[in-house]
Amino acid sequence: MLQTVLKQSSVENYLIRSYRRSFNGFAAKLTKEEAKKLASIEGVVSVFPSKIYQLQTTRSWDFMGFNETVKRNHSVESDVIVGVIDSGIWPESESFNDQGFGPPPTKWKGACGGLNNFTCNNKLIGARFYSSSDALDQEGHGTHTASTAAGNNVKDVSFFGLAKGTARGAVPSARIAAYRVCNSEGCSSEDILAAFDDAVADGVDIITISIGSDSSSEFYQDPIAIGAFHAAEKGLLVTQSAGNSGDLGPQRVTSVAPWILTVAASSTDRLFIDKVVLGNGKTLNGFAIHPFSLNGTKFPLVTGKQVKSENCIDDEFASICFEDCLNETLVKDKIVLCDELEGFVEAQNAGAVGSIVKSAFDNVSFVVSLPASALSSDDYDLVLSYHNSTKKPIAEIQKSETIKDSSAPIVAAFSSKGPNFIVPDILKPDISAPGVDILAAYSPVASPSTFPMDPSSNPDGEFGYGSGHVNPVKAINPGLIYEADKGDYISFLCSIGYGEGTIRQITGDKNSSCSETSKRMQPKDFNYPSLTAFVAEGKSFSVSFHRTVTNVGEAKSTYKVEVSSKSKLEVKVKPDVLSFKSLKEKKSYNVTVMGEALSNSSMVATSLVWSDGTHSVRSPIVIHTYEGVQRSDGNS
Numbered sequence: 001m002l003q004t005v006l007k008q009s010s011v012e013n014y015l016i017r018s019y020r021r022s023f024n025g026f027a028a029k030l031t032k033e034e035a036k037k038l039a040s041i042e043g044v045v046s047v048f049p050s051k052i053y054q055l056q057t058t059r060s061w062d063f064m065g066f067n068e069t070v071k072r073n074h075s076v077e078s079d080v081i082v083g084v085i086d087s088g089i090w091p092e093s094e095s096f097n098d099q100g101f102g103p104p105p106t107k108w109k110g111a112c113g114g115l116n117n118f119t120c121n122n123k124l125i126g127a128r129f130y131s132s133s134d135a136l137d138q139e140g141h142g143t144h145t146a147s148t149a150a151g152n153n154v155k156d157v158s159f160f161g162l163a164k165g166t167a168r169g170a171v172p173s174a175r176i177a178a179y180r181v182c183n184s185e186g187c188s189s190e191d192i193l194a195a196f197d198d199a200v201a202d203g204v205d206i207i208t209i210s211i212g213s214d215s216s217s218e219f220y221q222d223p224i225a226i227g228a229f230h231a232a233e234k235g236l237l238v239t240q241s242a243g244n245s246g247d248l249g250p251q252r253v254t255s256v257a258p259w260i261l262t263v264a265a266s267s268t269d270r271l272f273i274d275k276v277v278l279g280n281g282k283t284l285n286g287f288a289i290h291p292f293s294l295n296g297t298k299f300p301l302v303t304g305k306q307v308k309s310e311n312c313i314d315d316e317f318a319s320i321c322f323e324d325c326l327n328e329t330l331v332k333d334k335i336v337l338c339d340e341l342e343g344f345v346e347a348q349n350a351g352a353v354g355s356i357v358k359s360a361f362d363n364v365s366f367v368v369s370l371p372a373s374a375l376s377s378d379d380y381d382l383v384l385s386y387h388n389s390t391k392k393p394i395a396e397i398q399k400s401e402t403i404k405d406s407s408a409p410i411v412a413a414f415s416s417k418g419p420n421f422i423v424p425d426i427l428k429p430d431i432s433a434p435g436v437d438i439l440a441a442y443s444p445v446a447s448p449s450t451f452p453m454d455p456s457s458n459p460d461g462e463f464g465y466g467s468g469h470v471n472p473v474k475a476i477n478p479g480l481i482y483e484a485d486k487g488d489y490i491s492f493l494c495s496i497g498y499g500e501g502t503i504r505q506i507t508g509d510k511n512s513s514c515s516e517t518s519k520r521m522q523p524k525d526f527n528y529p530s531l532t533a534f535v536a537e538g539k540s541f542s543v544s545f546h547r548t549v550t551n552v553g554e555a556k557s558t559y560k561v562e563v564s565s566k567s568k569l570e571v572k573v574k575p576d577v578l579s580f581k582s583l584k585e586k587k588s589y590n591v592t593v594m595g596e597a598l599s600n601s602s603m604v605a606t607s608l609v610w611s612d613g614t615h616s617v618r619s620p621i622v623i624h625t626y627e628g629v630q631r632s633d634g635n636s
Helices: 002-006 032-039 141-150 189-202 223-233 315-319 343-350 377-388 486-495 500-507 516-520
Strands: 015-019 025-028 052-055 081-086 124-129 154-159 162-167 175-180 186-188 206-209 237-241 261-266 270-278 283-286 299-303 335-338 354-358 372-375 394-397 401-404 431-434 531-534 541-551 557-563 570-574 577-580 586-595 603-611 616-624
Touching (some): 015 189, 025 189, 081 141, 081 189, 124 189, 141 175, 141 206, 189 206, 223 486, 270 372, 270 377, 283 372, 283 377, 335 377, 343 372, 354 377, 486 500, 486 516, 531 541, 531 586, 541 616, 557 570, 570 603, 577 586, 586 616
Parallel strands (some): 081 175, 081 206, 124 175, 206 237, 299 335, 335 354, 354 372, 531 616
Antiparallel strands (some): 015 025, 052 186, 154 162, 270 394, 557 577, 557 603, 603 616
């Protein structure tokens, strides 16, 4: 097929990779004309350009109630294989020691292809790499996400004495398979698809991927959505981070497919801070993680502009401490003020004793390799005011410490927010969890057991945290779930206006088609745990939803519905009682939501809870006026 397009050229010179294990396809170097010709060949269901994606990234589990005393079934957990698609892994870490582990599960069909003396064991049972030279993690991101998901219990760990305790993953007895798709240049589409192809065929149960682009894409142009579709078709759960563009406003969440569990990043009740003490006695709490102490000594405080190097283009670049903009002689034994967060890197490179930087992210701490502190905009302005009003301003940056944050959980400022730009009637993100990576062994359309979040501390509401903060203990026994299969996903794609040709680009199945019923379906009626709808601004509205739940709790059980009274919405649920006689029995219900006119780019929310006295199954209801992508009928 490829030879037909390339004519006289050798296929080997243009073929990058073939996908044959879980779905059929290949990646190749083609001109636009060649790609267009290939797309016209009978039997070809999808041709799309490659993109470069980026990585997104001890007490977390205790904070969620998932402490070390929780009853667990280690024999069951040891049969779970977590596939981590990321920047590789560092096998020597104690988090991946295989002491006490038996042989890998018999379903495992993968390989240890780490190369360069890379060694797998009965914990880290597999490794693959693609465009990189080996599977070793040179970025640190993949090792972090793998240990968060399924790392062993490692006692008495700390960061130079900070946050001392036991480091552990969500499922410490699970096995790990690492797929390195990222290097210093990013993560390519063809490698991501190859990793999904391998992971599904290798026999993993869960795939976690904390990778994304700067903006959301139509599903047929998104390799993660396509790979995850094939994984979901085989019954695998795929979790993905919501993204790191929260500071850019709403509709920036990039993981938007309903067959992916999209996770927002939220805080725990522990904050890492370091204090800045000014010469006038004023003390400010900054956010950074480092073990350095200036031993009570205060150093001269200068702005980047004051220590500008001759190589710097202008004063603005010096103010933010841009690369090569600080004079090494002038910064010696001084603390440099930088107007942007990344400025501490240049301050260190130039040889400054420390740096105070302005951060757009409140309550978010980063590891730094010198005495440095990130201040909120208001506190940074206080330091500038002190600097400008004093002839010889001085300051000290103290060693980092931890304090309790009673306002947690709060969605991190950097975590990408909804609503969903591709399908406004599907709520994204789905849930929030500490950091950017969390796993739970339930379907992405199961009811995610969550703690309600405090809207007063989270102004973005459901667009920030989805259904709420994950409750991993209750998620093990949810009571009711919202199921969907391949046919439901295809009907959903039909409902958003995709034509059959476009849908086949996602499914890879030439038999995928849209029935008349699916063409009439509305995306808000896809069987999702949350109930979300876009409505026109300036008009009162009445919106209906249809849902079906499956009983996985007690065989004989009766659930009654309760709607939150703290809302401007009028909600009616029929029936308001669901009685089950057996496990796996399904029951349907309808919801009608009415409300007054909404202004442009606004939302209103409430929730409904089905309860049998033991299980509480909560679903958020969100009505909003944020428009999504505009697509033509039957095509995209």
